[in-house]
Amino acid sequence: AQSVTQLDSHVSVSEGTPVLLRCNYSSSYSPSLFWYVQHPNKGLQLLLKYTSAATLVKGINGFEAEFKKSETSFHLTKPSAHMSDAAEYFCALTSGTYKYIFGTGTRLKVLA
Amino acid sequence: DVKVTQSSRYLVKRTGEKVFLECVQDMDHENMFWYRQDPGLGLRLIYFSYDVKMKEKGDIPEGYSVSREKKERFSLILESASTNQTSMYLCASSSRNNEQFFGPGTRLTVL
Numbered sequence: 001a002q003s004v005t006q007l008d009s010h011v012s013v014s015e016g017t018p019v020l021l022r023c024n025y026s027s028s029y030s031p032s033l034f035w036y037v038q039h040p041n042k043g044l045q046l047l048l049k050y051t052s053a054a055t056l057v058k059g060i061n062g063f064e065a066e067f068k069k070s071e072t073s074f075h076l077t078k079p080s081a082h083m084s085d086a087a088e089y090f091c092a093l094t095s096g097t098y099k100y101i102f103g104t105g106t107r108l109k110v111l112a
Numbered sequence: 113d114v115k116v117t118q119s120s121r122y123l124v125k126r127t128g129e130k131v132f133l134e135c136v137q138d139m140d141h142e143n144m145f146w147y148r149q150d151p152g153l154g155l156r157l158i159y160f161s162y163d164v165k166m167k168e169k170g171d172i173p174e175g176y177s178v179s180r181e182k183k184e185r186f187s188l189i190l191e192s193a194s195t196n197q198t199s200m201y202l203c204a205s206s207s208r209n210n211e212q213f214f215g216p217g218t219r220l221t222v223l
Contacts, residue, residue, distance in 0.1 A: 034211055036214075043215050043216045043217050044214040049211050090154065098160055100145075103154060104152065104153065
């Protein structure tokens with residue numbers, strides 16, 4: 001069975017400090033993994049994706065994620081948070097089927 | 113850029129009404145999806161379609177139906193709206209095995 005677990009429902013950081021949003025996955029097959037961001041009352045926007053190439057993936061707005069097969073993790077990081085990063089973030093996977101599995105989301109709060 | 117559009121951003125309907133939510137994508141994607149999003153539950157798949165006139169049930173299809181008569185358009189139908197269908201509805205499209213592109217969402221309120 002496939003699953004995605006986002007370990008924190010809420011994360012608060014101060015502006016200018018690092019961001020870490022955690023995602024663990026379970027999949028019997030080689031997965032493709034994604035991070036999406038959702039600002040209030042908007043749809044989801046793709047931040048980055050892993051599709052079995054380089055394990056360190058760089059995305060938009062300074063975000064990156066590292067695929068760690070041994071730890072079944074795909075954590076999202078950013079060196080320095082900006083106020084505009086405040087949003088909800090979703091980790092997702094697909095394993096070659098039509099179905100995408102989404103985590104329940106992590107709401108990031110950025111404090112001034 | 114891929115563009116996925118949804119017919120309404122906000123919609124208010126009454127219990128028992130038939131509701132149509134429409135989604136259009138402009139990138140010739142084979143796959144289209146309807147999700148509902150509720151606080152604390154993340155995104156739950158209602159239906160998806162991998163080709164014209166083809167559809168598959170997702171995790172929560174009860175109370176919903178879909179239609180895909182043209183490749184670019186995927187409609188979600190609530191045959192008889194109920195208050196527990198008040199939610200944010202998100203449409204997405206993708207080419208095979210690639211990332212999904214999402215529309216802006218429709219916030220539906222059923223009174």
